[in-house]
Amino acid sequence: MGCLLFSGLVLANAAGAMRASVLTYLSLLVLEIAAGFALLGHNWARWLLLGFFGWRTAVFIRYGTAEQVAVGLLWLTIAGYFLFRPNARQFFRGTTAQQSGDIRKGTEG
Numbered sequence: 001m002g003c004l005l006f007s008g009l010v011l012a013n014a015a016g017a018m019r020a021s022v023l024t025y026l027s028l029l030v031l032e033i034a035a036g037f038a039l040l041g042h043n044w045a046r047w048l049l050l051g052f053f054g055w056r057t058a059v060f061i062r063y064g065t066a067e068q069v070a071v072g073l074l075w076l077t078i079a080g081y082f083l084f085r086p087n088a089r090q091f092f093r094g095t096t097a098q099q100s101g102d103i104r105k106g107t108e109g
Helices: 004-038 045-061 067-086 086-093
Strands: none
Touching: 004 045, 004 086, 045 067, 045 086
């Protein structure tokens, strides 16, 4: 009876680990898609990136250690800074100054 109970727990843990693994790979896929479209200048992609880092930080707050929470907050802050500074706003709006050149068109100033 104890062996049967143990094998049931092992199978339940394996299913939980598989579910966590699938969610991890899906979240990495979302991150790669958002990063790719952000490099192309899509405004929705930068919001998705910020949401991704915020979601990861929330998961760390709920399930992680203090070090993971600190690293999550650091990444969220860095992403927010680089995605929403004035030059980034111009890039995502498509209003880059003509003198500095447009990164998306490949011209140099």
